[in-house]
Each structure stands twice: as structure tokens, then as C-alpha cells.
Amino acid sequence: MPDDDADVRGFWSGTLTFGLVSIPVELFPGVRSERPSLRMLSAEGAPLRRAYFGEDDQELSSEDIVRGFEVDDGFIVVEDEELEALEPERSRDIHLRRFVPRADISPAWFRRAYLLAPAGESTRPYAVLARTMAETDRAGIATFVMRGKEYIVALFAEGGVLRAMTLRFEDELRSPADVGLESPPASDAKLAKAMRKAIAKATSDAIPEDALEDDRAEALRALAEDKRARGEGVVEAPDVEVTEEDDDEPADLVQLLKERLRSGKKNENDEQDDLEASTKSDLYERAKQLDISGRSSMSKDELIASIRKAQAA
Amino acid sequence: MTARAMWKGRVAFGDFEVPVKLYAAARDQRVRFRMLDAERRAPVSQKMVDPASGEPTDDVRRGLEVERGVYVLLTDEELASLEPEADRAIDVVTFVAPEAVDPARHERPYYLGPDGEPERYGALAEALEAEGKTAIVRWAMRKRRYVGALRAEAGVLRLSTLRRLGEVVSPSAIDAPEKKIDPKEAKLAGQLVEALEDDFDLSEYRQTYRDAVAELLQKKARGERIGRPKKTAPKEAPSDLEAALRESLAAAKKEKASA
Numbered sequence: 001m002p003d004d005d006a007d008v009r010g011f012w013s014g015t016l017t018f019g020l021v022s023i024p025v026e027l028f029p030g031v032r033s034e035r036p037s038l039r040m041l042s043a044e045g046a047p048l049r050r051a052y053f054g055e056d057d058q059e060l061s062s063e064d065i066v067r068g069f070e071v072d073d074g075f076i077v078v079e080d081e082e083l084e085a086l087e088p089e090r091s092r093d094i095h096l097r098r099f100v101p102r103a104d105i106s107p108a109w110f111r112r113a114y115l116l117a118p119a120g121e122s123t124r125p126y127a128v129l130a131r132t133m134a135e136t137d138r139a140g141i142a143t144f145v146m147r148g149k150e151y152i153v154a155l156f157a158e159g160g161v162l163r164a165m166t167l168r169f170e171d172e173l174r175s176p177a178d179v180g181l182e183s184p185p186a187s188d189a190k191l192a193k194a195m196r197k198a199i200a201k202a203t204s205d206a207i208p209e210d211a212l213e214d215d216r217a218e219a220l221r222a223l224a225e226d227k228r229a230r231g232e233g234v235v236e237a238p239d240v241e242v243t244e245e246d247d248d249e250p251a252d253l254v255q256l257l258k259e260r261l262r263s264g265k266k267n268e269n270d271e272q273d274d275l276e277a278s279t280k281s282d283l284y285e286r287a288k289q290l291d292i293s294g295r296s297s298m299s300k301d302e303l304i305a306s307i308r309k310a311q312a313a
Numbered sequence: 314m315t316a317r318a319m320w321k322g323r324v325a326f327g328d329f330e331v332p333v334k335l336y337a338a339a340r341d342q343r344v345r346f347r348m349l350d351a352e353r354r355a356p357v358s359q360k361m362v363d364p365a366s367g368e369p370t371d372d373v374r375r376g377l378e379v380e381r382g383v384y385v386l387l388t389d390e391e392l393a394s395l396e397p398e399a400d401r402a403i404d405v406v407t408f409v410a411p412e413a414v415d416p417a418r419h420e421r422p423y424y425l426g427p428d429g430e431p432e433r434y435g436a437l438a439e440a441l442e443a444e445g446k447t448a449i450v451r452w453a454m455r456k457r458r459y460v461g462a463l464r465a466e467a468g469v470l471r472l473s474t475l476r477r478l479g480e481v482v483s484p485s486a487i488d489a490p491e492k493k494i495d496p497k498e499a500k501l502a503g504q505l506v507e508a509l510e511d512d513f514d515l516s517e518y519r520q521t522y523r524d525a526v527a528e529l530l531q532k533k534a535r536g537e538r539i540g541r542p543k544k545t546a547p548k549e550a551p552s553d554l555e556a557a558l559r560e561s562l563a564a565a566k567k568e569k570a571s572a
Binding site: 004015016018019020021022023026029030031032033034036037039040041042043044045046047048049050051052053054055057059060063064066067068069070071074076077078082083086087090094097098099100103104105106108109110113115117118120121122123124125126127128129130131132133134136138141143148149150152154156158159160161162163165167168169170171172173175176178179180183184185186187188191192193194195196198199200202203204205206207208211212213214215216217219220221223224225227228229232233234235237245269 | 314315318326327329336337338339340341342343344345346347349350351352353354355356357358359360361362363364366369370372373374375376377378379381382383384385386391392395396397406407408409410412413414415416417419422423424426431432433434435436438439440441443444446447448451457458459460462463464467468469471473475476477478479480482484485486488489491492495498499502503504505506507509510511513515516518519520522523525526527529530533534535550551552554557558560561562564565
């Protein structure tokens with residue numbers, strides 16, 4: 001579903017099943033990173049590319065690399081196809097099976113936010129569900145499979161729209177006992193009373209966003225703009241592969257892209273249309289998968305042409 | 314095995330100070346693979362390659378993109394000058410009701426444990442819990458600034474790092490279907506939600522993939538093989554919503570009665 005924000009794109013479509021009611025939906029990312037990312041560049045300002053090398057210092061292409069699990073006497077090699085075969089059965093269903101009070105969901109479980117938009121012709125079931133959840137102040141708990149992984153998701157209704165938070169699985173969370181807090185310390189009652197008074201006095205209705213601004217991001221941008229104005233350290237580089245630093249975001253979107261590319265391969269006709277509609281970074285990813293040389297300096301059209309050529313070969 | 318603290322600091326608000334240790338609450342349970350050279354079966358090394366020469370380089374500069382394709386190089390000294398001062402204080406900015414924190418803003422969960430003077434820790438946990446409030450905090454750790462939500466649960470302080478407001482995509486980015494709602498359908502949907510209402514027990518949900526990978530590794534060690542997955546197609550919205558809701562409600566009630 002289009003909106004005024006070009007960053008927000010649906011990337012998964014499926015069916016929310018609620019009892020015997022099927023609601024076609026599309027999943028959108030619910031967060032985006034705002035952190036300015038530093039790129040790794042050469043002294044001349046060319047963006048560096050990350051590459052893998054073997055023992056003899058020869059660069060390896062993706063076909064030259066396999067996955068290995070380390071054991072005492074070496075590695076057990078596992079092929080991509082073997083892992084794919086273990087993935088949970090591909091399904092387009094988000095099974096909404098229970099409803100719980102919103103407050104029962106601990107924030108520690110939250111992993112990542114998404115938005116669920118109605119898709120298809122009939123949006124009435126979606127509207128009825130969103131309204132019912134809002135009125136009862138309930139969250140829906142559902143499970144689904146996305147790019148070969150199982151997810152638990154909590155659905156919240158807000159402003160007539162369903163928001164989804166993927167949740168951590170129980171074994172992905174430490175218990176208080178795991179960090180030595182099985183019996184929390186006793187309280188100094190007098191101090192607690194004084195703190196309660198202070199808390200009551202310092203309570204606000206909303207988070208004071210202004211006080212929480214990321215001054216490093218601002219300072220970094222200001223520093224860069226300042227140097228640019230002085231003509232210091234400015235380099236121009238073609239729009240190419242970039243290696244992000246400080247990138248501790250999960251590789252969710254990259255994975256998605258890969259899945260889209262993989263499933264795209266199965267239908268030759270879809271593939272053709274797909275290429276024209278792809279963004280340059282999508283095309284770049286695909287060129288990378290096909291190991292097309294010189295891809296980092298190609299324009300969008302050149303990338304499309306090379307991908308077609310590589311696939312025809 | 315007790316996990317080790319990753320950082321030490323103190324929660325500070327007004328004249329109060331509570332010395333704490335920080336522990337990660339999330340743990341990565343994925344099976345870890347190494348990338349190997351397919352031919353030699355030896356681990357690969359990762360290097361940065363200069364596209365101009367095609368050769369690996371150790372001379373790595375940092376740059377910020379100020380415009381598409383235009384970077385400004387920043388020196389290590391310049392970058393270091395932007396690092397926040399590490400004063401070990403987790404400063405409370407304000408206290409809010411837990412509902413004031415948008416779920417979408419939560420990033421990573423941590424525990425705080427006492428670092429000496431445990432009765433101060435106990436007092437803060439008791440006070441937060443009794444007031445039913447979440448503290449909005451900010452601190453600097455490992456060269457980065459963080460914003461977080463601090464709350465207490467059963468005497469334990471829990472801290473989540475929060476994303477900035479601008480990182481959350483507003484639900485208004487999606488057009489809400491503004492259909493008139495049939496009161497009969499709304500009533501049935503309400504009953505169905507009620508019928509499906511239950512306690513939430515996270516332990517009922519299992520991740521089977523990791524277990525399957527572990528099993529695969531064992532099988533591979535013995536030289537065995539495994540099968541292929543199946544596919545399914547998307548479904549359509551029901552043409553008769555009321556009938557579908559009625560049927561679902563009957564099924565849910567039946568299930569509850571037999572449970």
C-alpha cells in the first residue's frame with residue numbers, strides 16, 4: 001500500500017487467520033535506522049569492499065566459500081540446500097490464535113516492529129479485527145514463518161491499523177537467576193519511601209523527546225558539513241557497494257532481499273519485470289550473488305543488462 | 314552458570330544514586346557457522362579491498378556521506394572528539410506510565426543488578442514498582458549514548474534501550490480502512506476475541522529450526538541425508554464475514570470446552 005514515505009515498502013504478503021476468517025495482509029517495516037553511518041574508504045575516498053581470502057591470500061568468490069560447524073577435529077560442512085530443507089514449512093499464514101491483555105506482554109520480549117496493512121479487495125475483516133482489538137485493549141498473539149524462520153508476534157491495534165512486534169523466544173532470554181538475581185535484594189524501606197515521593201514529583205505524561213536527541217548524530221553531521229564548507233577531506237565516489245560501520249542492526253532486510261531474489265529466480269517472466277522495478281541496491285545485491293565483476297562501478301541499466309546476460313548464460 | 318556483568322554504573326536521579334551492574338538479558342541461540350574455503354576446508358579471513366587496485370588494504374579511512382556519492386573524510390581524532398564522556402551515570406530524565414513507551418521503540422533488554430549497597434537497589438525497585446512507573450534514562454556506554462526505559466518487576470530492575478522517536482514508522486503511514494463497521498460483525502468479532510482469550514505463556518512457543526540444525530549436524534557427522542520442504546498458496550478474504558465469524562466462534566467455544 002503506497003504512502004508518502006518512500007522508505008516504507010511492504011515486503012511480505014500473506015494471510016492473517018483469525019478463527020476461520022482469512023485476512024490478506026502485507027507486512028511493512030515499523031522502524032528505520034536514523035543513525036548516520038560511517039563508510040570505510042580508501043585514502044583516495046573510494047568505498048572499500050569487504051572480501052574473503054583463503055590461506056594463500058587468494059580472494060574467494062561466494063562459490064568458493066562453504067559453511068562449517070566447528071568440532072574437535074575440524075569442521076562439519078553444511079550446504080545451503082541442507083539448511084533450507086530444515087526450514088519450517090513455507091506458509092503465508094499468520095496464525096492469530098489467542099488474545100491477551102496488552103499489559104501481559106513484557107517489553108523484554110520485543111524484538112522488532114512491523115506494520116500490518118490490509119491487502120486485497122476486502123478490507124472489512126481487517127477493520128473489524130482492528131476495531132475489536134482496540135476496544136477490548138487486547139493484543140493478539142500469532143505465529144508465522146518468514147524467510148525460513150519461525151516468529152512469534154504480538155499484534156496491537158492503533159488508529160485502526162495493526163502493528164506487529166516480533167517477540168524473542170523464551171530460550172533467547174536470560175532469567176533473573178541467570179544473572180544472579182534469583183533473590184532480589186531487600187529494600188531500605190525509608191529510602192524507598194523517599195524515592196517514591198521523588199518519583200511522584202518527577203512524573204511526566206509523555207517522554208520528553210527533546211531531552212533525548214542524539215547529539216552525536218548531530219555533531220557528526222555538523223563536523224562533516226563544516227569540513228565540507230572549508231573544502232577539507234571532501235571526496236566524490238561513485239554510488240557503489242558500501243560497508244557500514246557500527247552496523248549492529250539485525251540483517252533482516254538483507255535476508256529478505258535475498259529471499260526475494262531467490263524466489264524470483266523460479267519464474268523467468270516475473271524476473272524480467274522485477275529487474276526494471278528493482279532499486280539499484282537490490283540490483284547490486286543480485287549482481288553480487290551472480291558474482292558479476294565490475295558491478296561496483298555499473299549504472300542501474302548496466303546492472304540490469306549484466307544480470308540478464310549472466311542469467312541467460 | 315551466572316552471566317557476567319558487561320558494564321558498571323549508577324542510576325542517578327535527584328539526590329539518589331544506586332550503584333548497578335548491567336547484564337544482557339537477550340542471548341543469541343543460533344547455531345554458529347564459520348565461513349570456510351570450500352577447497353581447503355579452512356576458515357577464511359575477511360579483508361577490506363581497495364576497488365582501485367583490487368588489493369586488500371589496511372589503510373582504512375572513515376567518511377560520512379553528505380550527499381549521494383560525496384563523502385567527507387573524518388580523522389580518528391575528530392571521531393574521538395565526538396565520543397560521549399563516560400561518567401558512568403544512568404541519568405533519569407523523567408518518569409512515565411509504562412503505556413507511554415511505544416513498543417516499537419524497544420531495542421535490547423538488559424538487567425541491572427546491585428553493585429554494592431544492595432538495599433539502595435532494593436529501594437529503587439520497590440519505589441518504581443509501587444508507583445507503577447517507568448524511568449526514562451540516558452547514559453553513555455562504550456563510546457555511545459543510549460536512551461532507555463527502566464522498570465522494576467518482582468524486585469528486579471530491567472532496562473531496555475530505546476530507539477529515538479524518529480526511527481519509528483508511524484501507523485499513519487498505512488491507510489486505515491475506513492469502512493463502516495457492521496455492528497453484528499463487530500459483536501461477533503468481540504465474542505471471538507473473548508473466546509480466544511488466554512494467559513500468555515512464552516514457553517509454549519518453540520523454535521524448531523535450531524533443533525533441526527543440531528540434528529542435521531549429528532546426522533552429517535554420521536554421513537546421513539534429509540528431505541525437501543513443501544509450499545502453500547495465499548488465501549482469500551471471506552465473502553461472508555458474518556458467517557465465518559459465527560463458525561469460528563462455535564469452533565473456539567468447542568475447543569475451550571474440551572480443554
